[in-house]
Structure formats: C-alpha cells, structure tokens
Amino acid sequence: MESRSTGKRVDHHTRTLTIALACVATVALVGCDPAATEPTPDTPAATEPATKAPAPSATEEEPAEKKAVPDFVGMGLQSAQDAAQAEGFYSLKSHDSAGRDRMQAFDRNWKVCSQNMAPGKVIPTDTTLDFGAVKLEETCPAGDKQAPEAAGGKMPDLVGESVKAARGALDSGTSITVTDATEDRMVLMESNWKVCTQSLAPGAALNGQPVEFTAVKFEESC
Structure with missing residues (x-):
C-alpha cells in the first residue's frame, strides 16, 4: 500500500511567477506617483537683496570761536604766549624785530615789540x-625791520645787516666767506655779527659768483 503525502507541493515555477508579479506591481505603483517619478527641480535658495550702506553724511567743521585780540606789546x-593760549589762541609764532634773524630759543629772554x-x-x-620781539636788554625799533632780499637778481646792500640775514638774502647755493674785520676770530654765531664790507657792490648782477663779507660783533664798530 502506498502512503500519500498530505502536504501541498509548491511548484518552483509558481514561486518564481509570484515574485515577478509582485515586482511588476511595485514598479506600477511607483510609476503612477508623479512625485516619485519626476525629478525634483533644484530650487535656488531665497536670498534677501543686499542692503546698501547709507553714504556717510558730509559733516562740516564748526567754525572756530571768535574773540578780541589782547594787547601783548610790552609783555x-x-x-x-601764555596769555594768548588762555584766551584760546594756540597758533603762535615769533620773529626777530631787529631784523637779525635770531631765533627766540629762550622765550623768557625776549619781549614783545609788535603783533600782527x-x-x-x-x-x-x-x-x-x-x-615781533627783541632781547630784554634791547630797545624795540620803531617798526619791525624786514630781512634783506636780493631782488631782481641784484646784490643788495648788506652792510650793517647780521651775517645770518645777509646769508639768507642770497641764493642758498652761493659760496660765502666771512672773516673778522678787526681780529682773527671765528664767526660762529652769525646772528651776533654785522656786515662791515661786501665784495660785490650793491646793485651788481648776481651770476653765481662767490661773495665775501667782513664783519664784527654788533656791539663793536667796523
């Protein structure tokens, strides 16, 4: 007697067909969904427009305060200078009223003769x-003595002028020799020496020729 098996036998071809149908169904479902099949376009990131920085407003400087000028002559x-600064005037300068082109190195040794x-x-x-100032022991001139100038390319009259002022009146490239008119001293502080003689006569044309001066100290006679 043959024994019969009660279990069902699954055919290999049937299993393969079932799997294939499941795959087809999955593809069909995906294909019906537009969102799944169409590529998502690249959406540019939203950018806010750049805000332009406001141009700096042009600010005008406030005008300086106005004040009455004090009388400084005789001080x-x-x-x-201290009194001027106390009144708000800070742009200060000074010059030699005697026309000797001296520097006011120690302000306390000078007195005011004029103001501009x-x-x-x-x-x-x-x-x-x-x-305009002179040394404390000196007398203020009636008016500021102006430094000499070589106007029109002509030699000025420099006799009596300080050697420093005489040198400043000529072109900076001029060859200048200064000797002591009375002794054999060296002329060091030229603002303390005055011209006694000059090698070129006043009014002579200046063509780059050397110039010679003789000089003595201001308290001396030529």
Whole structure:
C-alpha cells in the first residue's frame, strides 16, 4: 500500500511567477506617483537683496570761536604766549624785530615789540598770532625791520645787516666767506655779527659768483 503525502507541493515555477508579479506591481505603483517619478527641480535658495550702506553724511567743521585780540606789546614773550593760549589762541609764532634773524630759543629772554593782529580786533581763535620781539636788554625799533632780499637778481646792500640775514638774502647755493674785520676770530654765531664790507657792490648782477663779507660783533664798530 502506498502512503500519500498530505502536504501541498509548491511548484518552483509558481514561486518564481509570484515574485515577478509582485515586482511588476511595485514598479506600477511607483510609476503612477508623479512625485516619485519626476525629478525634483533644484530650487535656488531665497536670498534677501543686499542692503546698501547709507553714504556717510558730509559733516562740516564748526567754525572756530571768535574773540578780541589782547594787547601783548610790552609783555615778556613767554608771558604773551601764555596769555594768548588762555584766551584760546594756540597758533603762535615769533620773529626777530631787529631784523637779525635770531631765533627766540629762550622765550623768557625776549619781549614783545609788535603783533600782527591789532589789539581789540575780533578774529577766529585758530588765526596765527605772530609776535615781533627783541632781547630784554634791547630797545624795540620803531617798526619791525624786514630781512634783506636780493631782488631782481641784484646784490643788495648788506652792510650793517647780521651775517645770518645777509646769508639768507642770497641764493642758498652761493659760496660765502666771512672773516673778522678787526681780529682773527671765528664767526660762529652769525646772528651776533654785522656786515662791515661786501665784495660785490650793491646793485651788481648776481651770476653765481662767490661773495665775501667782513664783519664784527654788533656791539663793536667796523
């Protein structure tokens, strides 16, 4: 007697067909979904427009305060400068009223003879004040003596001028020789020496020729 098996036998071809149908169904479902089949376009990131920085507003400087100029004549140079600054005038300079082209190295040794801005005149405080001065032991001249100049290419009359001022009147490239008129001293501080003679006569044409001076100290006679 043959024994019969009660279990069902699954055919190999049937299993293969079932798997294939499942795959087809999956593909069909995916193909019906437009969102799944169509590529997603690249969406540019939203960018905010660049804000332009406001141009800096042009600001005008406030005008300087205006004040009346004090009377500085007769004051010591240092005291005059201090008083000017106390009033708000900080742009200050000075010059030698005697025309010797000396520097006011120690302000306390000088006194004010003149000022470029008249006392009582109302001016902006950033205006430059220029003081004319002489040494304390000297007498102020009636007016500031102007430094000599070689006008029109002609030799000026430099007799009596300080050697420093005489040198400044000529072209910086001029060859200048200075000798002591009375002794054999060296002329070192030229602002303390005055010209006694000059090798070129006043009015002579200056063509680059050397110039010779003789000189003595200001308190001496030529």
